[in-house]
Amino acid sequence: MPLTKHLVFLKKYKQTSVHEYEDSNILNELANLKKVYVSEQDEVNSKFICCLESMFRIQYSYKQVWEKLRKKSFYEAWCTLEQCEIGLKRLLKHKTEIFEEFGFSQIFSSVLKLQSLYPYRYFLSPEILEKKVRCNICGNIVSMRNHCGHIVGEIYNGEYCYRIVEDLEFLGISLVQEPVQKYSVAFSSDTKTGNKIDQFDYQLLEYLLDYIKTDFESWDVIKTTKKFSIEYFKEIDGNDKCPCGSDKIFKECCSSKNELEIQHYEFLFDRVPETCNPYTLLDLNGKKYKNV
Numbered sequence: 001m002p003l004t005k006h007l008v009f010l011k012k013y014k015q016t017s018v019h020e021y022e023d024s025n026i027l028n029e030l031a032n033l034k035k036v037y038v039s040e041q042d043e044v045n046s047k048f049i050c051c052l053e054s055m056f057r058i059q060y061s062y063k064q065v066w067e068k069l070r071k072k073s074f075y076e077a078w079c080t081l082e083q084c085e086i087g088l089k090r091l092l093k094h095k096t097e098i099f100e101e102f103g104f105s106q107i108f109s110s111v112l113k114l115q116s117l118y119p120y121r122y123f124l125s126p127e128i129l130e131k132k133v134r135c136n137i138c139g140n141i142v143s144m145r146n147h148c149g150h151i152v153g154e155i156y157n158g159e160y161c162y163r164i165v166e167d168l169e170f171l172g173i174s175l176v177q178e179p180v181q182k183y184s185v186a187f188s189s190d191t192k193t194g195n196k197i198d199q200f201d202y203q204l205l206e207y208l209l210d211y212i213k214t215d216f217e218s219w220d221v222i223k224t225t226k227k228f229s230i231e232y233f234k235e236i237d238g239n240d241k242c243p244c245g246s247d248k249i250f251k252e253c254c255s256s257k258n259e260l261e262i263q264h265y266e267f268l269f270d271r272v273p274e275t276c277n278p279y280t281l282l283d284l285n286g287k288k289y290k291n292v
């Protein structure tokens, strides 16, 4: 069966490098194979190949995420993580048992964990009024009252169904915490040049990157809160952000308390890291205080 080679490729995702994904002709080969199935009106196999194409893209993007993280290109890695997440969610209801052998669940949980270590909390979300929307499957214009019958996210003739917005009215931008898509992080900008400034602190990711050597090493993070004596926060300036994460300044928040309850991340690794100080107290202002 001509598919065997492709299944083998997808199964050895852990050992495959980013360059092997780029050099492989697998997407072209799958597309050609799909054409044959579509022409034979074989819905089951066309759909299966569409899912394999998605899985290939997910694996490849996930590898790219780690490449970008290692280069400390955190925002670029974030955007690629978002592509992974979109791909995984789209594939979720179509995947079969065999997709576990391609790392579906492992990649999914890792994507969510990595996202949780990012400091991004607010996103710019455009409000748009869609005026003319086309279905990619049948090519018809669709609206609430005039539905073509194709459902977004379903697979028809080996293609995911989506909508193409051909005309829209831009209503405005709002600042949100749960965006539809996560690309538009609210960065600051230089008032003179207008250039983007990355004001974020990626120390949780950096902490992880110090220990993780390969893309598929197992790790976990548990997010809790932990109380620390106020003694540990003596060096904080009253006008600095409060370490409790409230977004208020220290003197107007927790400075008079005896104890501070702060976010606490516990990292779990499969192997004992070579050098490790498990109780480094990391603060929100990018400084390390002192070891607890």
Ligand SMILES: [Zn+2]
Pocket (backbone or CB within 6 Å): 135, 136, 137, 138, 139, 140, 148, 149, 150
């Ligand atoms: Zn349609």
Ligand SMILES: [Zn+2]
Pocket (backbone or CB within 6 Å): 242, 243, 244, 245, 246, 253, 254, 255
């Ligand atoms: Zn506080």
